[in-house]
Amino acid sequence: MAMEADFLIVGAGIAGAGLAYRLTPHGRTVMLDMEEQAGYHTTGRSAAFYAETYGGPKLQPLTTASKDFLTNPPEGFSAAPLMNKLGAIHVFRENQRTQAEAVFNEMHGALPGVRMLDADEVLEQAPHLKEGIFAGGIDDPDCGDLDVAALHQGYLRAAKKTGVEVLLGAGLEAAAHDGTMWHVKTRLGQVKARVLINCAGAWADDIARRAGVEPLGLKPLRRTIITVPKHEGVPFDRHGPVIIDVDEEFYFKPEGNGYLVSPADETESQPCDAQPELEDVAVAAMRFEEATGMPVEKIEAKWAGLRTFAPDKAPVIGFDADHPAFFWNVGQGGYGIQTSPAWSELAASLVLKEGVPDMLARHGVMAEAYRPCRLR
DSSP states (O other), X not given: OEEEEEEEEEOOSHHHHHHHHHHGGGSOEEEEESSSSXXXXXXXXXXXXXXXXXXXXXXXXXXXXXXXXXXXXXXXXXXXXSEEEOOEEEEEOGGGHHHHHHHHHHHHHHOTTOEEEEHHHHHHHOTTSOTTTOSEEEEETTOEEEOHHHHHHHHHHHHHHTTOEEEETOOEEEEEEOSSOEEEEETTEEEEEEEEEEOXXXXXXXXXXXXXOOXXXXXXXXXEEEEEEOOTTSOOOTTOOXXXXXXXXXXXXXXXXXXXXXXXXXXEOOSSOOOOOHHHHHHHHHHHHHHHOOOOOOOOEEEEEEEEEOTTSSOEEEEOSSOTTEEEEEOOTTOHHHHHHHHHHHHHHHHTTOOSOHHHHHTTOOGGGGOGGGGO
């Protein structure tokens, strides 16, 4: 196999698929992935909810700018809704009140609709919580449940219709730039490309090394998720809300006929097919029990994924300062799904050297906040 492209995207998860969707109309686009299944790692293991202030002020403009796409996707993009409203409550104990007030003030500056709840109001909205545990909460009524598969497949399907070539099981082995084109060796053969775009998540620094580009010091962090059944006799609402500890020591939400639970762990890891550790599974179950009073007698499923962050935890979107044909599109952390519509639009515009689109700029998105050169 020998191919030539304008844009070669490495990584077929949400970052790569979203960017392929945006770029394909502007030039021949090839996307490759080392796995036989697109989105096998982080994308396929996401907790899948949308909260505008989740991730802090560096992520919030991209999240807010993504809302319209997620609630009103283009016609034919997906047969299923991409987002269903759940609402979220950021709960706090009495000894967390000062932190909760600071979080509320930060959230309220971006989202005037959020409000403080007292203990009784928290229980009224979330009667499955244990009485006497939480002193109050921050109500975020616009939080939603995301259909990650529908979003990811929507990007892939639309990109394929407009001509993107997807090479699964390929993997980038080496890449060199001759001053005009990248010459990329993959498991399936050679690909030449004008621009090499790194969307490889936890493997992004390794991809950079193989292309002779200085790594950025990205850190993959393992996060654990379990699912547990609901309890008879305890109120259960499959439509919400998401419960998030104000210090993010846990979160859980309705999932099927039970709950999806995470201890919000962040354990440094090498890039790998992440697997849950027994200790983290136990912590997830314990924190759910403490918050709800419901004993976890059965764990229906458990898994782990890698959330990859830049050293300052902000996104990395832009051309490498020393290699102007190498584009970084990484550092999604745990926020890649909820930001992907705006993130992919920004990334495509920067690849095409068109600057920040007006709609994104109106939401406060600034390209300089995400440039790779800030990390060197």
